[in-house]
Amino acid sequence: MKIYTDLKNFSASNPVVTIGTFDGVHLGHRKVIQRLQELAHKVNGETVIFTFYPHPRLVLSGENNGLRLINTLEEKKVLLEAAGIDHLVIYPFTKEFSQLSYVEFVEQILVKQLGMKYLVVGYDHRFGHNREGKYEDLKLFADQLNFKIERQEVLNMDAINVSSTKIRRAISAGDIQTANKYLGYRFFIKGDVVDGKKLGHKIGFPTANIDPQESYKLVPKDGVYAVKVDVDDTIYMGMLNIGVRPTVNNQLDNRSIEVHILNFQQNIYYKNITIHFYQRIRNEQFFPSLDELKAQLVKDKEAAIKILE
Secondary structure, three states, X not given: OEEEOOOXXXXXXXXXXXXXXXXXXXXXXXXXXXXXXXHHHHOOOEEEEEEEEOOHHHHHOOOOOOOOEOOOHHHHHHHXXXXXXXXXEEEXXXXXXXXXXXXXXXXXXXXXXXXXXXXXXXXXXXXOHHHOEOHHHHHHHHHHHOOEEEEXXXXXXXXXXXXXXXXXXXXXXXXXXXXXXXXXXXXXXXXXXXXXXXXXXXXXXXOEXXXXXXXXXXXXXXXXXXXXXXXXXXXXXXXXXXXXXOOOOOOOOOOEEEEEEOOOOOOOOOOEEEEEEEEEEEOOOOOOOHXXXXXXXXXXXXXXXXXXX
């Protein structure tokens, strides 16, 4: 997959394009990607995803607007590459850019600079200033500018439309199983291992403190989770606690993410690791003594092993 942060060197044959933030790269998105690939095959072209960075809402309403995203940009790149996309354009989203009308955007950027031959839009997709570009308007425009356009219907599962918003809600509520079902993979956090308070060492449950690197990364509801941890391409079982004890990570809401990796002795400070979420085990609790905390952690470990095996 080729990645571009501007269009100076962009080159693709018969580009088949879709546009969006693709947060989660979930099953609904994959339906669009699959159609993109079918059309590219048909017209002897290449697939292009045109996305924006930063997320438009972070630019238009500021970083403290409460928006949390399922994926960081790095995570999204991993997922789109795995989905088999040929070209990923990560276009800088600015306030100036947001003023472009959909006519200017399509004509100046998609047609003139990308050379778009086919545009696939999601069921309710709109773009341009004030989201004024609707499918019906674009369809009229397509004939004039010599490209084809197609709309993909929304993906339904269990009579529910799969959307990034619904998945974000599930993750925020700690309902990892529902989120995973709609994502089509296990929700994950990629992050660096940073210094912590080393309390876990004292009670025989050493933990790695994780910094998710981006303050807008969505972190599940506080509590204890069964997880698998990818360290240097080796997968280990683990249990993870998310809580409000302030640590050195830079989450905007200052919550700590600590993972205890089972049967693991290595020093992994400052390494980048990936944590895959399987299931929430319980709420975060206050324990009057370290002995009581330790007794509960033994139970959590048994529960985690049962889920992960």
